[in-house]
Amino acid sequence: MSGPEDPGADEFGEIARLFRPLTGGQAGAFDLLDDAAVVPQRPGFDLVITKDAVVEGVHVPVGEAPGLIAQKLVRVNLSDLAAKAAEPFGCFLAVAWPQGFGPAARGAFAAGLGEDLRRFGVDLLGGDTVATSGPFWASLTALGWVAEGRMVRRAGARPGDVLWVSGTIGDGALGLAAVRGEVDDPEGDLAERYRRPTPRLDLRDTLRGSATAAADVSDGLVADARHIAEASGVRLTLDLDRLPLSAAARRWVDLQADPAAARLKLATGGDDYEIVCTAPSDAALEGFTAIGEAAAGERVEVRAGGRILDAGAGGWRHI
Numbered sequence: 001m002s003g004p005e006d007p008g009a010d011e012f013g014e015i016a017r018l019f020r021p022l023t024g025g026q027a028g029a030f031d032l033l034d035d036a037a038v039v040p041q042r043p044g045f046d047l048v049i050t051k052d053a054v055v056e057g058v059h060v061p062v063g064e065a066p067g068l069i070a071q072k073l074v075r076v077n078l079s080d081l082a083a084k085a086a087e088p089f090g091c092f093l094a095v096a097w098p099q100g101f102g103p104a105a106r107g108a109f110a111a112g113l114g115e116d117l118r119r120f121g122v123d124l125l126g127g128d129t130v131a132t133s134g135p136f137w138a139s140l141t142a143l144g145w146v147a148e149g150r151m152v153r154r155a156g157a158r159p160g161d162v163l164w165v166s167g168t169i170g171d172g173a174l175g176l177a178a179v180r181g182e183v184d185d186p187e188g189d190l191a192e193r194y195r196r197p198t199p200r201l202d203l204r205d206t207l208r209g210s211a212t213a214a215a216d217v218s219d220g221l222v223a224d225a226r227h228i229a230e231a232s233g234v235r236l237t238l239d240l241d242r243l244p245l246s247a248a249a250r251r252w253v254d255l256q257a258d259p260a261a262a263r264l265k266l267a268t269g270g271d272d273y274e275i276v277c278t279a280p281s282d283a284a285l286e287g288f289t290a291i292g293e294a295a296a297g298e299r300v301e302v303r304a305g306g307r308i309l310d311a312g313a314g315g316w317r318h319i
């Protein structure tokens with residue numbers, strides 16, 4: 001950890017107190033006392049690196065608890081590694097403390113971060129802390145290993161492949177609506193799903209064994225499927241009648257006047273942190289639901305309730 005000092009705090013002491021315990025004693029982190037870290041090579045593996053930032057008021061609600069911000073930061077990054085079938089092991093942190101973000105808030109951030117890093121087996125290898133006059137933001141660079149040449153890319157889907165998605169879709173978008181008080185959430189499950197999504201690291205072996213292309217669902221199922229279609233040079237059809245829904249999401253859909261439009265809203269809402277992937281038609285993916293197919297062409301064609309929405313052209317048309 002190095003960089004511009006916060007004039008109001010002893011950065012060196014703060015890093016030692018808040019962040020050194022999060023290194024897990026990793027030799028290459030040098031107790032966060034050096035200018036840089038060393039990541040030893042792992043023969044037979046590729047180093048997979050991803051980076052995502054969280055900004056208060058953009059990716060998390062204004063006034064979100066610092067520990068929850070830290071956990072969202074960890075989880076959105078590990079979700080990217082999960083989609084690549086990589087095994088996370090380390091990370092680098094940059095965090096900008098806003099004015100008024102005192103020792104208690106900083107401690108809560110570090111505590112939330114530490115809790116999740118331990119949960120997912122990730123060590124902090126280095127980073128930087130700065131002060132800002134703007135909103136709170138933090139950025140993580142997450143490192144993982146994958147067997148050499150075996151990272152699951154967005155490119156790789158082939159005509160004839162089946163399109164799959166893990167878990168359930170729509171709880172992230174409904175969770176954000178619940179946090180805003182726009183959707184009933186008596187048990188708080190939807191808000192929890194939005195605030196602390198679970199990166200699908202448990203699906204690594206399935207992806208590595210079967211997937212031809214994959215992405216995590218952060219922007220929305222339709223948008224992330226489109227990323228695969230574009231990178232792979234295929235057309236993906238997506239049948240929203242097969243969309244896997246949680247009990248809470250199903251209840252919400254049943255209350256809407258147009259169920260097809262409601263499903264489309266869930267499929268474009270984002271923040272699910274599930275994994276969308278393609279696999280050869282003879283593969284069965286445990287933990288996933290088949291929701292469509294890949295064909296020659298381009299773009300994503302969305303179907304629901306006997307209608308087609310061509311995501312490229314926009315607007316519903318009947319089939």
Ligand SMILES: [Mg+2]
Pocket residue numbers: 079080215216217218
């Ligand atoms: Mg992603």
